[in-house]
Amino acid sequence: MKRLFAALAAFALPATIAAWLALIPLGGDFAPFDPLGQRVLEMQGRSAAVFALLMAGIGFAVLAALAVKAGPRAPATARPAQDHRSRARHSSSQDTASPAPGGEPSAPALEEPELAFPAAGPATEEEPPEAPSAPAAPPPLPPPATPIALIRKPRERYRDWFMDQSWLGGLPRLGDRPWPRDAAGTPLPFAAQISLAELAAARADTPLPTTGSLAFFLGEGAVVPVPEGVHDFSAPPDGLPPAYEEGRSPFPVRASRLTRWFFPFWPVTPAALDLPDPADEDAFVQQLRRYAPLRDHPFYAAGVGAPLETLWWHSVIHLADRLQDARDESPALLARRRDEMARQHAELARLRIDSAAVPYALEDAQEIAEQLDADFALLQEQCAALPAMVDALDQFVAGRDPMTQLTPDELTIVGDILAEVHERYGAAVQDRVPGTLAQLATISLRAMMVGPAEMLAALPDPILRRINREYRLPPVHQHRMLDIDGGDTLLLQLGYDDLVEWCWPENGVWRFRIDPVSLAAQDWSAARVTFEELP
Numbered sequence: 001m002k003r004l005f006a007a008l009a010a011f012a013l014p015a016t017i018a019a020w021l022a023l024i025p026l027g028g029d030f031a032p033f034d035p036l037g038q039r040v041l042e043m044q045g046r047s048a049a050v051f052a053l054l055m056a057g058i059g060f061a062v063l064a065a066l067a068v069k070a071g072p073r074a075p076a077t078a079r080p081a082q083d084h085r086s087r088a089r090h091s092s093s094q095d096t097a098s099p100a101p102g103g104e105p106s107a108p109a110l111e112e113p114e115l116a117f118p119a120a121g122p123a124t125e126e127e128p129p130e131a132p133s134a135p136a137a138p139p140p141l142p143p144p145a146t147p148i149a150l151i152r153k154p155r156e157r158y159r160d161w162f163m164d165q166s167w168l169g170g171l172p173r174l175g176d177r178p179w180p181r182d183a184a185g186t187p188l189p190f191a192a193q194i195s196l197a198e199l200a201a202a203r204a205d206t207p208l209p210t211t212g213s214l215a216f217f218l219g220e221g222a223v224v225p226v227p228e229g230v231h232d233f234s235a236p237p238d239g240l241p242p243a244y245e246e247g248r249s250p251f252p253v254r255a256s257r258l259t260r261w262f263f264p265f266w267p268v269t270p271a272a273l274d275l276p277d278p279a280d281e282d283a284f285v286q287q288l289r290r291y292a293p294l295r296d297h298p299f300y301a302a303g304v305g306a307p308l309e310t311l312w313w314h315s316v317i318h319l320a321d322r323l324q325d326a327r328d329e330s331p332a333l334l335a336r337r338r339d340e341m342a343r344q345h346a347e348l349a350r351l352r353i354d355s356a357a358v359p360y361a362l363e364d365a366q367e368i369a370e371q372l373d374a375d376f377a378l379l380q381e382q383c384a385a386l387p388a389m390v391d392a393l394d395q396f397v398a399g400r401d402p403m404t405q406l407t408p409d410e411l412t413i414v415g416d417i418l419a420e421v422h423e424r425y426g427a428a429v430q431d432r433v434p435g436t437l438a439q440l441a442t443i444s445l446r447a448m449m450v451g452p453a454e455m456l457a458a459l460p461d462p463i464l465r466r467i468n469r470e471y472r473l474p475p476v477h478q479h480r481m482l483d484i485d486g487g488d489t490l491l492l493q494l495g496y497d498d499l500v501e502w503c504w505p506e507n508g509v510w511r512f513r514i515d516p517v518s519l520a521a522q523d524w525s526a527a528r529v530t531f532e533e534l535p
Helices: 002-023 026-045 046-067 084-095 196-203 283-290 313-352 359-398 410-429 437-450 459-468 516-521
Strands: 148-153 190-195 213-217 220-224 267-272 483-485 486-497 508-514 529-533
Touching: 002 046, 148 283, 190 196, 190 486, 196 267, 196 437, 213 486, 313 359, 313 410, 313 437, 359 410, 410 437, 437 459, 486 516
Parallel strands: none
Antiparallel strands: 148 267, 190 213, 213 220, 483 486, 486 508, 508 529
């Protein structure tokens, strides 16, 4: 209606002028305007002027109608349309109303209003067939939101951190869930258990459940969902392979005096990092500074060039255990060297009868064989003398309290013993024995940091504060969760971390991934575990 009024108003003025030009001279009250009209008619002619004005009025009317927006429509009534079939059903229901008690017909029941949905059943001429349904969309990808960093908590003397809800290493709390095994039936090494409630508190849009926890296992890998509740630590199953050897690489092939069957326990805090681009590693690292200082070096008892001032008997006992392992391993070491010598001498014999051998090959093979013979002779000598050294050191550490510090004189004696071990038994002990007192002290400090309260009590306050201040993060790749990785969700990444004895290659990470469909279905058995070395 507004458009009609606007069109009429726009047409009215040109139409009025056209009528005036068609009728002049008007005379009377309009006589003053007649000369102006006569002048227009002399220039254009009466018919052309009137026609031009009428066309202009029509044009103005169209423009005015287009320029005015239609007003809001009146809301439709909630009464749905009824076709002849619905009316017929309504009449039939009234005609066949059952009589009420006493013989009077009952009032017809009020009908529900019919909805305008297609009726079920085959389509008729009056109802077009339904359009084919669109294929089901795949589950949406988790939002590429804030990743989570897992930051090791500071160790405190008077807090029982074994009651924390998220942790690395130690033992899992699986409740009634079985400990996962690989295809050969060997139990998998446990790595971490993360509370889903703590994760949800750190990141509200978590794609994971918000109750219970997830336990992560290495090797062939497994992700085990643990329901909410209070659970005791699970007992390590029979056949669990060693997790690490104290102060050495993880997953040793054989057990020794320093073998440990599960990694040190260390609670963590899930921390959300607010990143515009979750793939921005520089921004990720910079935001970590809000929680803990970064470090670019392994954990070490003394700074570069700093003298070692404190050593515990724990370190000397560790040295004695290392020497005992070297003594016990010496027969196998001699056998391997003997086999190596035999292969080299067989190659030398072949070259002596091979007329087509590369020039100087025989001479080089002869030199290698002679060097292997000399090395083997030295190794035999050292292995024969090593038991006496082991016995002397065992007597030296007998009855010592591991958490007692050495006196300055005792520290000097241990320094001399360590130097003699490497000078006189270097071939027999190889890399089994730390090279410096500071390396021995590092092993002890780490054991005190992750040990029970009585071991932690032996750690001086300045050293405890320094470790809590400087070493809560790994030195290279961080422990993190919930990144988007090639369309999959990175459930967990575990980097090199020497404070929990995760001493795999420094650029190496364990990664747990899951695809969107399995994540939406919470099918944790579909998680994939890989070990990767990153740049």
